[in-house]
Amino acid sequence: MKKLILLAALAATSACSKPEAAPDAQATAEPAAATDAAPANIAADGKSSVGMFKVTTQDGKVVMEDVKADGTYVDTTDGKVVETGKWNQKSPSQYCYTSDEKGAAEKCGNEKVENGVWTSTNAKGEVATVVRVES
Known part of the structure; x- marks a missing residue:
């Protein structure tokens, strides 16, 4: 009987002192990769597109x-609608859009904010100034 108690105590002690399993390397790598990715739909001014x-x-x-x-x-x-379509913010510096007009191709503007001025340059090199209208 003493041997059984000793064995039970030994088994209980060894179960408590079992080393913790190492964390799964893949499980810890995934969240880090997700935080490294740029947030979707962020405009040149750092706010939502x-x-x-x-x-x-x-x-x-x-x-x-x-x-x-x-x-x-x-x-x-x-005040009159002149165009409708779909947009895609590929990165904070590239805003693309496709008009709903039949046969329209995607057009992109390279956007940046310098000295507080937000500009968008199209493929022809034409520069437009963009101002966010806060509601």
Whole structure:
């Protein structure tokens, strides 16, 4: 009987002192990789791509662009809809859009903020100024 108690005590002690299993390397690598990725839909100003923007083209034309969370946009000039389509923020420095017009191709603008001025340059080299309209 003493031997059984001794064996039981020994087994209990060894169970308590069992070394902890090493963490799975893959499990710890995945969250780190997720935090290293750039957040989706961040505009050049560091805020969400979604919102209302006043875009002034190089020739002075003003377009109000409503960029919606569902991936669509609506452009208005003087309160009238002039274009609708889909948008994609590939990175904070590249905003792309495709008009709903039949046969339209995707167009992208290279965006940056320098000295507090947000600009978007299209493939032709034309520069527009962008201002976020806070509600």
